[in-house]
Amino acid sequence: MQNIDRLKSLAAVAALFLGATALPALAQDNAGLCPAGYAEAPQLKAMVDAGTLPPVAERLPLEPLVIQPAEETGVYGGQFVDSWGGGNIAEIRHFGYEPLVRWSIDGAEVVPGIAKGWEISEDAQTYTFFLREGMKWSDGHPFTADDIVFWWERVENNPKVMTGGPRNEYKVDGEAPTVTKVDDYTVAFSWSKPNGLFLQQMAGPYGQRVVQFPRHYMEQFDIDLNPEGVAEMMTAAGATDYAAWWKGNIGSYNDPAQFNDPKRPSVHAWIGTDTILGKERVTFVRNPYYFAVDPDCQQLPYIDERVWASAPDPEVTLLQSIQGQLSMSPRNVSIPQNRAVFFDNQEAGDYRLVPATSCDYNTAVLAFSMNHPDPVKAQVFSNKDFRIGVSQAINRQEIIDTVYLGQGEPFQPAPLPNSPFYNEAMAKQYTEFDLAAAAEHLDKILPMGPDGVRLGPDGKPFKFSVEINADFKPDTVDAFQLIERTWEQVGLDVTINFHSDELFGNARAKPDSDASVWVGENGCGQLPLLNLSRFMNDYGGWSLGNWSGWAAWDIKRLNPDAELPEGWEPIEPSANVQRLYELRSLIPQTIGEEQTALMKEFTDLQAEEFLVIGIATPAGFYRAVKNDVRNVPDELIEGWLYPGPAPANFASFFVRSE
Amino acid sequence: MGSFVLRRILYAIPALIAVSLISFLVIAVPPGDYVDRLAETNAAKGDIMPIAEQEALRQAYGLDQPLMVQYWNWISAVVARGDFGYSFSYNLPVKDVIWPRLGLTVVLSIASLLFIWVAAIPVGIYSAVRRYSAGDYLFTFLGFLGLAIPNFLLALAAMYIAFAWFGHNVGGLFSPEFVEAPWSWARVLDLLNHLWLPMIVLGTAGTASVIRVIRANLLDELHKPYVTAARAKGMGEFGLLMKYPVRHALNPFVSGQNDIFVDIVSGGTIVAIVMGLQTTGPILLEALRTQDMYMAASFILMLSVLVVIGTLLSDVLLAWLDPRIRHQQG
Numbered sequence: 001m002q003n004i005d006r007l008k009s010l011a012a013v014a015a016l017f018l019g020a021t022a023l024p025a026l027a028q029d030n031a032g033l034c035p036a037g038y039a040e041a042p043q044l045k046a047m048v049d050a051g052t053l054p055p056v057a058e059r060l061p062l063e064p065l066v067i068q069p070a071e072e073t074g075v076y077g078g079q080f081v082d083s084w085g086g087g088n089i090a091e092i093r094h095f096g097y098e099p100l101v102r103w104s105i106d107g108a109e110v111v112p113g114i115a116k117g118w119e120i121s122e123d124a125q126t127y128t129f130f131l132r133e134g135m136k137w138s139d140g141h142p143f144t145a146d147d148i149v150f151w152w153e154r155v156e157n158n159p160k161v162m163t164g165g166p167r168n169e170y171k172v173d174g175e176a177p178t179v180t181k182v183d184d185y186t187v188a189f190s191w192s193k194p195n196g197l198f199l200q201q202m203a204g205p206y207g208q209r210v211v212q213f214p215r216h217y218m219e220q221f222d223i224d225l226n227p228e229g230v231a232e233m234m235t236a237a238g239a240t241d242y243a244a245w246w247k248g249n250i251g252s253y254n255d256p257a258q259f260n261d262p263k264r265p266s267v268h269a270w271i272g273t274d275t276i277l278g279k280e281r282v283t284f285v286r287n288p289y290y291f292a293v294d295p296d297c298q299q300l301p302y303i304d305e306r307v308w309a310s311a312p313d314p315e316v317t318l319l320q321s322i323q324g325q326l327s328m329s330p331r332n333v334s335i336p337q338n339r340a341v342f343f344d345n346q347e348a349g350d351y352r353l354v355p356a357t358s359c360d361y362n363t364a365v366l367a368f369s370m371n372h373p374d375p376v377k378a379q380v381f382s383n384k385d386f387r388i389g390v391s392q393a394i395n396r397q398e399i400i401d402t403v404y405l406g407q408g409e410p411f412q413p414a415p416l417p418n419s420p421f422y423n424e425a426m427a428k429q430y431t432e433f434d435l436a437a438a439a440e441h442l443d444k445i446l447p448m449g450p451d452g453v454r455l456g457p458d459g460k461p462f463k464f465s466v467e468i469n470a471d472f473k474p475d476t477v478d479a480f481q482l483i484e485r486t487w488e489q490v491g492l493d494v495t496i497n498f499h500s501d502e503l504f505g506n507a508r509a510k511p512d513s514d515a516s517v518w519v520g521e522n523g524c525g526q527l528p529l530l531n532l533s534r535f536m537n538d539y540g541g542w543s544l545g546n547w548s549g550w551a552a553w554d555i556k557r558l559n560p561d562a563e564l565p566e567g568w569e570p571i572e573p574s575a576n577v578q579r580l581y582e583l584r585s586l587i588p589q590t591i592g593e594e595q596t597a598l599m600k601e602f603t604d605l606q607a608e609e610f611l612v613i614g615i616a617t618p619a620g621f622y623r624a625v626k627n628d629v630r631n632v633p634d635e636l637i638e639g640w641l642y643p644g645p646a647p648a649n650f651a652s653f654f655v656r657s658e
Numbered sequence: 659m660g661s662f663v664l665r666r667i668l669y670a671i672p673a674l675i676a677v678s679l680i681s682f683l684v685i686a687v688p689p690g691d692y693v694d695r696l697a698e699t700n701a702a703k704g705d706i707m708p709i710a711e712q713e714a715l716r717q718a719y720g721l722d723q724p725l726m727v728q729y730w731n732w733i734s735a736v737v738a739r740g741d742f743g744y745s746f747s748y749n750l751p752v753k754d755v756i757w758p759r760l761g762l763t764v765v766l767s768i769a770s771l772l773f774i775w776v777a778a779i780p781v782g783i784y785s786a787v788r789r790y791s792a793g794d795y796l797f798t799f800l801g802f803l804g805l806a807i808p809n810f811l812l813a814l815a816a817m818y819i820a821f822a823w824f825g826h827n828v829g830g831l832f833s834p835e836f837v838e839a840p841w842s843w844a845r846v847l848d849l850l851n852h853l854w855l856p857m858i859v860l861g862t863a864g865t866a867s868v869i870r871v872i873r874a875n876l877l878d879e880l881h882k883p884y885v886t887a888a889r890a891k892g893m894g895e896f897g898l899l900m901k902y903p904v905r906h907a908l909n910p911f912v913s914g915q916n917d918i919f920v921d922i923v924s925g926g927t928i929v930a931i932v933m934g935l936q937t938t939g940p941i942l943l944e945a946l947r948t949q950d951m952y953m954a955a956s957f958i959l960m961l962s963v964l965v966v967i968g969t970l971l972s973d974v975l976l977a978w979l980d981p982r983i984r985h986q987q988g
Contacts, residue, residue: 081834091703162711164710164713168708238744241717241718244715247718256749260749277750277754278748278754278755278758279838280837309837313931313932315932316932316934319818325834501947502688502690503689504698505694521704540706541708541712565709639704641704
């Protein structure tokens with residue numbers, strides 16, 4: 001069974017993320033799709049009959065999005081119950097994925113969302129999106145290009161609210177686009193350089209922001225457009241700082257604040273009825289203006305209500321899941337380690353396990369401080385033989401068998417096999433456990449000392465430590481306890497430091513930290529393309545271990561006048577690494593075959609340099625889904641840039657009553 | 659008496675200032691601040707928070723100011739307007755987060771206190787009077803067991819049993835449909851239906867120690883001459899027991915209840931987290947973990963005020979009981 005599941009999952013992901021790059025135009029023609037009109041939920045029908053809501057045909061756009069259900073046409077009704085730990089209900093992967101364009105369920109391509117289609121200019125410098133005529137916000141107000149231009153001008157580029165300026169995802173080579181309203185239902189993004197990644201970026205979490213700001217409603221919160229009104233609201237809230245007030249009360253794609261105000265119009269399938277602030281349990285109801293229908297012309301969503309129940313402790317969440325109180329088990333408990341308990345309680349909890357493929361490219365990425373302030377350590381860590389020795393002295397199969405319950409395969413940090421950018425050398429080299437070979441490589445830089453501990457180039461015993469976040473990924477704790485043992489056998493004197501979530505940030509940020517571990521994310525399908533920085537150990541201002549010298553060199557390369565963060569001194573990397581940094585800048589500016597060729601060069605160089613070390617591909621993930629919740633695809637995908645499982649079209653899920 | 663109380667209140671003021679200052683500083687001691695925690699949480703999700711955005715937030719929240727300035731802004735607002743500041747992680751004024759939970763916390767704490775007293779005092783008396791009987795051994799055994807098993811473990815076990823054998827709704831103090839419902843009889847009944855489990859879990863350890871205290875004190879009293887004298891005068895055994903030795907034995911127990919306010923407000927944090935209770939303990943811990951400065955500091959300030967009030971009350975009580983204390987300089 002296990003094997004069949006795995007085969008199926010491989011087949012499913014084999015098709016994953018193919019050819020989303022160079023689609024010149026895609027448009028959906030649904031005009032005249034439903035000549036007999038649309039059906040709607042009985043609750044909405046009653047409101048229409050009572051005259052409190054316009055008829056469904058007027059609420060839907062002329063060409064609604066047609067969502068193909070995974071199994072069958074559903075029926076209206078029911079609740080979908082979710083749990084959330086702590087504050088952030090806005091978790092896009094469970095709620096709020098209605099971006100400009102979406103990932104298809106299997107992630108193979110980018111498909112229409114809010115935009116019914118798009119056109120990419122030949123030189124990839126202009127992306128034109130076509131909106132749906134007649135589409136409405138959840139308050140019935142038309143959704144037009146003005147709303148998107150408002151977001152760009154008054155939110156993303158408003159230094160009073162987004163003090164940092166537009167996010168990198170909208171830029172190419174540091175250049176922000178010009179956003180123009182072509183007509184009411186057409187909006188264009190253009191740059192002076194080709195943008196090879198914009199469509200995929202817009203299908204990810206950051207494409208959500210674009211369609212989140214209804215101009216007619218948001219103007220009142222703009223301090224320049226409504227100075228007195230904003231001053232009044234801020235006084236009422238006791239706030240003194242506009243940016244803080246805005247972040248806490250209006251909020252963006254991932255802030256819970258976006259749901260503070262139940263009156264704020266949205267494009268989501270379900271909308272709030274009350275503020276979520278300080279609530280233990282919140283209920284969202286169907287958006288009467290949701291812009292999608294099923295193939296039988298029934299307006300979506302099928303499910304009446306979405307409910308979130310707070311459960312701060314994962315053990316409580318786990319119990320609630322196996323009791324069958326939750327419609328779908330949340331990601332933090334749906335881990336291989338809990339698989340047995342989920343499996344055993346399937347009947348009692350009346351749920352089924354739906355396999356979920358992880359988009360993570362490694363369970364743990366270990367990176368050494370190439371730019372360590374201690375020259376001896378810098379010399380050792382940036383020596384490839386050292387890293388090969390360290391890697392070959394890891395018994396990955398043992399870790400997979402004991403820590404990961406036999407799931408996954410030995411792997412270095414690299415694009416996954418289902419990705420068009422998979423590079424076998426980069427993925428598999430030095431993954432075999434071979435203590436003799438490891439010792440041979442280590443001998444070249446760290447000769448064995450008299451008492452079984454290796455000596456550094458300065459003749460002194462060589463020691464290093466590894467920083468691990470024990471809260472975030474407890475499995476790395478187990479894995480590194482095993483690794484520590486085999487490293488000892490080749491004469492490496494290592495201290496593994498396990499940190500809590502609160503303290504890890506500080507430990508990995510110390511300039512003299514030796515090495516740190518983090519998970520490898522976004523490695524499936526097209527995603528490595530959007531994720532080049534991770535492969536250069538750039539986590540947006542921090543890195544695993546100290547790479548700040550190289551990062552500073554790269555900053556200066558791009559802009560000699562740039563100011564460096566405090567304490568950073570440029571260190572010139574080797575020619576190959578220089579080229580890797582260059583490729584990171586070049587690849588997003590190319591399209592098609594040129595892009596593919598540069599990606600090949602990138603992964604080849606990565607394989608040659610072997611900068612970071614991995615353990616295994618993550619596997620064995622799943623979600624427990626209540627048996628009465630239907631239209632859930634046979635296979636889910638977990639990720640962030642593909643914000644799984646959200647692209648699985650929650651609006652088409654329905655509850656089958658017996 | 660009046661001047662004694664006044665003196666005590668005056669002493670309390672510098673104590674509170676010191677506590678508020680120290681707690682504020684202690685919260686800020688760990689490296690990093692709330693924005694770092696936020697960035698870390700986002701990173702765990704896969705989201706990268708640009709450095710510029712972090713700096714902007716820090717500025718917006720006033721975290722870039724010197725610590726003493728932050729402290730002064732906060733404490734002056736507390737004193738001047740009763741404004742405890744803003745909780746970063748809840749996006750709400752601190753008082754709006756704490757107050758709704760305080761009611762439930764007090765209910766739960768009082769319920770478990772009552773449970774302790776009702777269960778432990780009679781058992782303690784029984785154990786003392788029937789010393790070395792089978793019943794005494796049984797209760798002593800259970801008592802030590804209760805004392806020795808950590809609360810959170812008991813909570814986990816109780817939750818599992820409630821789930822596996824009774825299909826009981828675990829996690830929280832309410833059934834799902836009542837969590838955000840307005841108060842009604844049905845909601846009260848629902849609360850009572852969920853309250854007993856945490857009440858017993860929280861009460862077990864307390865019960866054990868109260869049983870031991872009462873038993874030991876009562877054993878000291880039982881063989882005093884006044885008991886023999888009363889018995890010689892033909893007093894009924896039960897009336898005698900209740901009227902004299904038990905009253906004496908309760909004295910140390912009553913004076914040991916001086917931290918009762920703090921227990922009531924913050925009691926059972928770990929159990930509350932494990933069982934997902936909507937009480938104040940988990941939010942204090944969360945505020946400390948995420949360095950939600952004003953939330954944590956306000957909470958600690960509130961607890962300190964309660965300690966001071968509790969101590970004041972017990973001083974006043976003692977002074978009323980004992981003239982020697984009343985007339986001392988202190």
